Amino acid sequence: MLSKKPEALLLSPQSDSNLVPVIQAAKKLNIPTVVIDDARTEGASSYVGQDQVDIGSKAAEFLHQLYPNGGKVAQIEGQAGSPNARNRIKGFTETLKKYPNLVLVASQPGNWDRLTAMNVTSNIIRTNPDLVGVYANNDGMALGVVEAVKSAGKLKQIAVVGTDGIREAVRSIGNGEERATVSELDFQEGVLGVQVALRLLGCQQIPPWVVSQHALITADNAKDFTNPAVPTK
Numbered sequence: 001m002l003s004k005k006p007e008a009l010l011l012s013p014q015s016d017s018n019l020v021p022v023i024q025a026a027k028k029l030n031i032p033t034v035v036i037d038d039a040r041t042e043g044a045s046s047y048v049g050q051d052q053v054d055i056g057s058k059a060a061e062f063l064h065q066l067y068p069n070g071g072k073v074a075q076i077e078g079q080a081g082s083p084n085a086r087n088r089i090k091g092f093t094e095t096l097k098k099y100p101n102l103v104l105v106a107s108q109p110g111n112w113d114r115l116t117a118m119n120v121t122s123n124i125i126r127t128n129p130d131l132v133g134v135y136a137n138n139d140g141m142a143l144g145v146v147e148a149v150k151s152a153g154k155l156k157q158i159a160v161v162g163t164d165g166i167r168e169a170v171r172s173i174g175n176g177e178e179r180a181t182v183s184e185l186d187f188q189e190g191v192l193g194v195q196v197a198l199r200l201l202g203c204q205q206i207p208p209w210v211v212s213q214h215a216l217i218t219a220d221n222a223k224d225f226t227n228p229a230v231p232t233k
Contacts, residue, residue, distance in 0.1 A: 008032045008197040013039045016083050032200040036193040037184065039083045040209065045200055048193040048210045052084050055182045056091025058216055059135040059161045062180050063102060066159050070101025071132030074124045076110040076117045076145060078137035085112075088137045088163060105131070110141040117144035125152045133159045139169035139181055146177045165217055165225060174222040183215045183225060 001009065002025055009026050013019040016039040023033045023043045032045040040047045063073055075092055078085025089107065096102050106124045110117035117136055125131055125148060134149070136142035142162025149158045155177060162169050165183025172178040189212045199206055217225050 010034045034197045046206045052087035053091035056088035057095040058182045060092045060095035063133040064099045072105045073133040075107040076136040076141050085137050114140050114144035117141035118148045121145045121148035135161045139164040139166045170225050180218045
């Protein structure tokens with residue numbers, strides 16, 4: 001791509017290091033680089049993305065609102081080493097400390113995999129039959145958690161919260177299964193990334209991190225998010 005000499009390069013790396021050589025090469029060619037989501041990367045002209053710590057925190061706050069009297073909760077973690085997983089875990093666990101009656105009884109890796117998340121959750125439920133909530137670091141895993149909860153016959157007892165706002169998760173929320181998800185509003189994130197690139201090309205001063213918005217999707221507003229490709233208010 002760099003051999004075609006683009007005016008700007010927008011990237012979405014899997015980790016905070018795997019595209020460092022690309023960014024360094026682009027800098028030598030005076031090509032601005034905008035990282036959109038997933039991993040803030042050293043050397044990029046700007047990063048457009050969520051505050052992932054706040055996303056994890058939003059999930060904990062939702063469970064607190066749902067269960068003000070407390071209870072046992074669990075977390076299904078993303079892939080080890082993933083910046084998004086690391087920050088969502090931090091936000092969730094740190095916020096739970098504000099509510100000591102919400103007890104984190106398990107925080108285990110699901111590796112961004114639906115089947116793994118389902119199996120891990122099944123084991124957690126067997127050990128903690130009085131569990132009231134589970135936060136999964138993404139919606140793919142959250143849907144696996146929902147399957148485990150349904151199999152245990154505890155869909156009304158255990159609230160499942162995910163992250164991303166993928167179409168299947170929004171449908172699940174509308175059907176009364178997954179209870180909530182923190183959507184990253186990917187459409188707006190992409191638009192914002194292009195806007196930042198254009199501003200860089202116009203020699204405007206852009207901060208190193210442009211924080212994009214996210215939204216909590218529940219049964220109350222799921223209908224507004226049924227088509228994630230369409231901008232939402």
